[in-house]
Ligand SMILES: Cc1cc2nc3c(=O)[nH]c(=O)nc-3n(C[C@H](O)[C@H](O)[C@H](O)COP(=O)(O)OP(=O)(O)OC[C@H]3O[C@@H](n4cnc5c(N)ncnc54)[C@H](O)[C@@H]3O)c2cc1C
């Protein structure tokens with residue numbers, strides 16, 4: 632169930648993409664590119680509403696479409712942002728586009744984070760690799776509405792410095808006194824990395840001021856990360872139903888029609904992509 636900011640919004644046509652214009656693009660890493668897009672029609676831009684953690688289906692006419700997490704925050708309206716890794720046909724085709732080119736976008740889909748339940752809570756947000764894509768939306772939203780949240784911890788890991796998404800933004804956050812930002816890389820191949828070196832789990836020992844019963848954790852990253860991060864969060868005594876996992880599964884339609892994303896009785900496109908650890912604790916194929 633969508634417990635988010637736009638729970639009441641109904642899409643006019645679930646399958647109809649809106650044409651949007653690319654207003655900004657740049658490389659985040661060697662193979663991940665940032666795209667900022669804006670609806671062609673002003674009215675659509677004004678009514679664009681989504682929840683951190685939701686995704687959109689992005690399409691290229693004659694090529695295909697694929698799901699991508701929304702990286703922007705609904706607190707800065709009128710625009711959508713995506714970080715896209717070039718892996719196959721659709722993403723290669725998107726990579727060939729330039730600013731001012733148009734692109735199809737339908738959605739938003741999925742549940743996203745339960746923003747109403749997160750209000751007033753401490754947050755521990757852990758991300759690795761492309762996991763920064765959906766969590767950036769939650770982070771920017773929390774920072775734009777800073778008084779609505781308690782302590783905020785951001786733990787961000789990458790394999791090496793060149794692979795950290797939104798590096799400049801996160802180094803800027805280190806300067807802020809109202810958020811605890813910790814960055815680490817598995818290995819520093821530059822010799823100039825100014826933050827920590829080690830797995831993202833090594834950052835947990837520096838979490839000091841949370842009230843576990845009043846804390847929500849959010850995780851997104853490569854599959855191997857979940858098990859070890861969950862162990863750290865349980866050591867901190869954060870309740871299992873307050874550990875939120877953003878999970879990816881292969882999707883086709885995004886709206887519960889094709890069955891591609893089904894695991895047991897769960898449609899990850901509609902019931903997810905955000906699940907609590909408690910909800911999926913017995914579904915190893917979903918988490919690990
Ligand atoms: C909810 C959701 C959010 C996503 N958000 C992002 C995002 O923010 N940025 C981003 O770059 N990608 C994201 N993805 C993944 C993206 O949708 C896929 O990489 C997509 O298939 C790329 O399409 P393509 O045609 O370029 O490559 P394809 O031809 O579909 O695939 C290329 C390669 O990737 C593999 N692959 C594709 N999808 C998956 C998958 N889900 N799991 C495991 N292997 C896969 C294929 O087997 C193949 O080897 C998300 C996926 C989901 C379900």
Ligand code: FES
Nearest residue numbers: 885887889890900
């Ligand atoms: S992607 Fe089609 S049912 Fe989930």
